[in-house]
Amino acid sequence: MPMLDVAIAYNRYKFIGNEFLTWLWFTIDTNQHFFKTVDETITSLYLGNRIVLENSINDSSESITIKGDDAGLEEGLLSLRKGAVVIEMNLSYKTENQDWKFTLKGESLSFSGLNVPQTGPAETKADIEGMVLEKAYLYEKAIELVNRLFNIFLKLRSSVEWNQKIVPDIKKWIQV
């Protein structure tokens, strides 16, 4: 795999991140059990309150933002049916008694609006160090989850299974 100039690689392969989000939505909707195999502590992974899709057929691109809780299954699926891909997605990740919320952008897979479970108040210097460690652990949970999911996606995407099974399944899901 050639190490391309960063700016070129970023733009040329951002579709991979967008396809990852599209696949992730499909998996969230059709196979919740799957997430247990990625993270033993997970109880659910769901779409949060925002999803952005982009349709870039015929040189021009149109983006559609759907907001609100239970964001846009219907409207989003309709856009997918018209050929759009997911470019940004808000997710809600839950374990037994904790929850995380964050938005992922397909092109960068960077996190924004990352809210982790609450940590106790910090007053002394030692408290602050403890809080940093706790926060770092909580950030890592979300980052690890996304990195693992992306690695699984990459394996799938480079296998024959992608075109033979996954893509037909996603097509069926979009059409339902």
Place this chain on the structure above:
Amino acid sequence: MGILSSSVSITQYRVEGKLSEPILESVATGLKKNAVEEIDNESSDKAIGWTCFNNPFSTDFNQSPFLIGTHLVFSMRIDKKSIPSKIVQKHYTLEMTKKLAKSGRDFLSRTEKKEIKDHVIHLLNLRIPATPNIYDLIWNYESNTLWFFSNLKGANEELETLFTRSFKLKLIRLFPYTMAALTSPLSDVEKDALSQFTPTRFTE
């Protein structure tokens, strides 16, 4: 927005290369050499450098240690002065009028005008305080990973430059392509195939 904020942004990085031993000393040296400098009452309009986490107006890394658990934790600070263009224009006009009256001429050359403008900006920079922006980071040396708490393009670019200058290590931003190339479990064959990928169409 930083590590302890209730809502954060994170850009992931991979660090390539190794520091010379003892590592903590190398980090401390890099931080001290490239600590942010105060530019209030100076004519510079921008300063970028390292500062202490949770104590961003101190660059005394002995007082605020940068090692927390096994994480290296510190911040990048960008101080910037922005003078409203109308203020520049006002002082520029006043200076020009003075210069014309003094010289007895009714016009100034392009070079003279530029000199006046530079002089005015220099004087204003001395008087105006810089606005600080602080960006935290967590660097896990053992796992070669770094989390930068901002997605702003400008801040990320400044980080990459400052980091490389300070520690002589390569800092690679992680996004789909670099993740596939550097941090994924793909085999070389799969990586090669991936670089040939074209977008999937999910509609007929």
